[in-house]
Amino acid sequence: MPPIVKATNLTKSYSKGILALDNVSISVEPGEVLVVMGPSGSGKSTLIRTFNGLETFDSGQLNILGISLDCQNNEERKIRRIRKRVGMVFQQFNLFPHLSILENITLAPIKVQKKKRDDAEQNALILLSQMGIASHAKKYPSQLSGGEQQRVAIARALALKPELLLFDEPTSALDPERVNEVLDAMRRLATQGMSMVVVTHEINFAKEVGDRILFMDSGKVIETSTPDIFFLNAKHERSRKFLNQIKKK
Amino acid sequence: MKISYKATTQILIALIVISIICILINNLTVNLIKTGLGFSFGWLFRPASFALAEHPLPYSPSDSYAWALFIGWLNSLKVIFYSLLLATLIGTCVGLFRVGKNVLLRLVSAGYIAIIRQTPLLLQLMFWYFVAILGIKGTIASPIGSVLSISNQGINLLGIKLSAEFTSLLLGLSVFTSAYIAEVVRGGINSVDKGQWESFRSLGLKDSTGLYKIIIPQALPAILPGLTSQYLNLAKNSTLAIAVGYSDIYAINDTIINQTGRPIEGFIILLLSFLFLNLIISNGMEYLNTAIIRSSNPY
Ligand SMILES: Nc1ncnc2c1ncn2[C@@H]1O[C@H](COP(=O)(O)OP(=O)(O)O)[C@@H](O)[C@H]1O
Ligand SMILES: [Mg+2]
Numbered sequence: 001m002p003p004i005v006k007a008t009n010l011t012k013s014y015s016k017g018i019l020a021l022d023n024v025s026i027s028v029e030p031g032e033v034l035v036v037m038g039p040s041g042s043g044k045s046t047l048i049r050t051f052n053g054l055e056t057f058d059s060g061q062l063n064i065l066g067i068s069l070d071c072q073n074n075e076e077r078k079i080r081r082i083r084k085r086v087g088m089v090f091q092q093f094n095l096f097p098h099l100s101i102l103e104n105i106t107l108a109p110i111k112v113q114k115k116k117r118d119d120a121e122q123n124a125l126i127l128l129s130q131m132g133i134a135s136h137a138k139k140y141p142s143q144l145s146g147g148e149q150q151r152v153a154i155a156r157a158l159a160l161k162p163e164l165l166l167f168d169e170p171t172s173a174l175d176p177e178r179v180n181e182v183l184d185a186m187r188r189l190a191t192q193g194m195s196m197v198v199v200t201h202e203i204n205f206a207k208e209v210g211d212r213i214l215f216m217d218s219g220k221v222i223e224t225s226t227p228d229i230f231f232l233n234a235k236h237e238r239s240r241k242f243l244n245q246i247k248k249k
Numbered sequence: 250m251k252i253s254y255k256a257t258t259q260i261l262i263a264l265i266v267i268s269i270i271c272i273l274i275n276n277l278t279v280n281l282i283k284t285g286l287g288f289s290f291g292w293l294f295r296p297a298s299f300a301l302a303e304h305p306l307p308y309s310p311s312d313s314y315a316w317a318l319f320i321g322w323l324n325s326l327k328v329i330f331y332s333l334l335l336a337t338l339i340g341t342c343v344g345l346f347r348v349g350k351n352v353l354l355r356l357v358s359a360g361y362i363a364i365i366r367q368t369p370l371l372l373q374l375m376f377w378y379f380v381a382i383l384g385i386k387g388t389i390a391s392p393i394g395s396v397l398s399i400s401n402q403g404i405n406l407l408g409i410k411l412s413a414e415f416t417s418l419l420l421g422l423s424v425f426t427s428a429y430i431a432e433v434v435r436g437g438i439n440s441v442d443k444g445q446w447e448s449f450r451s452l453g454l455k456d457s458t459g460l461y462k463i464i465i466p467q468a469l470p471a472i473l474p475g476l477t478s479q480y481l482n483l484a485k486n487s488t489l490a491i492a493v494g495y496s497d498i499y500a501i502n503d504t505i506i507n508q509t510g511r512p513i514e515g516f517i518i519l520l521l522s523f524l525f526l527n528l529i530i531s532n533g534m535e536y537l538n539t540a541i542i543r544s545s546n547p548y
Binding site: 052054080083084086087088090092094095096097098107108111112156157160 | 442444445447448449450451452453454455458462463466467
């Protein structure tokens with residue numbers, strides 16, 4: 001099977017001089033969970049946001065699900081075709097506050113996939129019960145806890161039956177006691193064979209669920225290793241330093 | 250004690266306000282007695298004996314002053330209502346262009362807003378009346394023939410004739426107000442969290458769908474108060490009708506004051522009619538506001 005993501009020599013700078021992405025090459029195989037780690041500002045968000053066209057890049061090649069992306073994102077329809085097949089979960093949940101939980105989830109299936117409302121709602125309720133929050137369907141985002149909102153966001157991303165899920169620090173905005181309910185939901189998705197790219201600082205999750213760890217610093221890929229090697233015997237000095245720092249916290 | 254201190258200041262302020270009003274009323278009556286006219290609205294029912302170019306209801310010079318004023322009020326209402334719609338339409342489009350992705354449209358709309366906001370409305374009205382409409386030579390017909398044609402007599406839209414005066418006032422007020430509405434719309438849209446854009450885009454929704462379904466509903470609470478004050482401004486600015494010879498309430502009242510020599514009564518009527526008009530606008534917007542807040546936040 002061809003890779004889900006294939007990035008070759010991706011480079012991007014927001015302002016002259018500073019490279020947010022510096023010659024990044026990485027691929028994600030079907031069913032793989034790639035965990036992206038690195039200090040703040042190392043380009044993790046920028047990288048995964050290029051995967052669904054939220055961010056442009058300056059040079060290099062990017063191929064998502066067999067569709068190659070133009071670096072300046074000029075092909076609106078092509079990008080939408082990718083977005084229909086790639087789900088994204090954000091640090092701040094970004095639910096639509098004026099829509100009910102059910103409407104949050106059914107909006108895209110109805111508007112993008114042209115599904116019937118009944119079918120979309122039925123599917124949404126199944127997803128919500130998989131996330132353990134079916135009883136909240138009629139509520140509004142502000143009535144839910146952070147952990148519940150993030151699980152709604154995952155259900156919303158799943159509603160389009162994506163072939164790849166992108167997570168950008170999905171538990172960083174949560175209260176510590178709410179982190180596990182979200183990580184557990186992600187764990188289950190991984191077990192079901194979902195291809196995922198996860199930016200996170202959660203070491204245990206990375207160890208248990210990650211197939212590979214991608215470590216970045218200053219826009220560069222420092223190393224790509226299996227969790228066993230990365231956490232016990234990282235190849236690079238910079239990786240080891242980073243691990244020591246987050247272990248101290 | 251704090252409470253009694255507050256109460257005393259309030260009573261004091263009330264006394265001052267009442268005294269000022271009493272002094273003003275006293276001045277008014279003294280002056281009215283001096284002119285020998287007294288204070289009366291009896292003249293309202295005498296024939297106006299002037300002609301009106303535009304009257305949505307039947308009118309002839311033998312009708313009363315009261316009826317002439319009412320016709321003027323209807324004329325004001327008419328131009329305000331259509332300008333309000335047109336200004337909102339243009340303003341929303343320009344505001345959306347201003348925040349849109351198209352660089353050319355963004356520049357053009359920024360220029361539009363700057364030019365319109367930096368020239369006086371009176372000048373713009375003069376431009377529309379004397380240059381844009383009266384300056385037309387012959388008739389400009391639209392390619393679709395009878396649907397729309399423009400000449401120095403005004404506009405003919407689907408058989409509905411709009412006078413040159415009405416047209417220039419309509420365009421002047423709409424264009425002027427649209428620049429301010431565009432800024433209100435832009436501010437409202439920018440007040441919505443950027444994450445909302447990323448969120449709907451990542452779900453494969455088109456920008457147009459997302460704007461309509463996600464962004465605008467959340468921008469409306471920020472847009473409505475600004476929109477209301479622009480609508481009230483538009484209503485007040487419509488009194489500049491007199492500059493292009495459109496018979497609005499202000500212009501007709503002006504003529505009547507000249508004929509009857511009763512400026513005080515005239516201004517009271519004008520004041521009340523605008524108070525009434527603006528009350529309609531602000532209450533309508535208030536109603537819309539609560540309806541939107543209730544529908545967007547049902548708990
Ligand atoms: N919208 C932006 N405008 C300018 N610079 C940005 C923007 N987003 C990110 N950057 C810069 O790009 C670099 C990488 O940022 P980011 O991808 O957000 O890192 P991370 O997610 O690893 O914290 C940082 O130096 C950051 O300051
Ligand atoms: Mg980040």
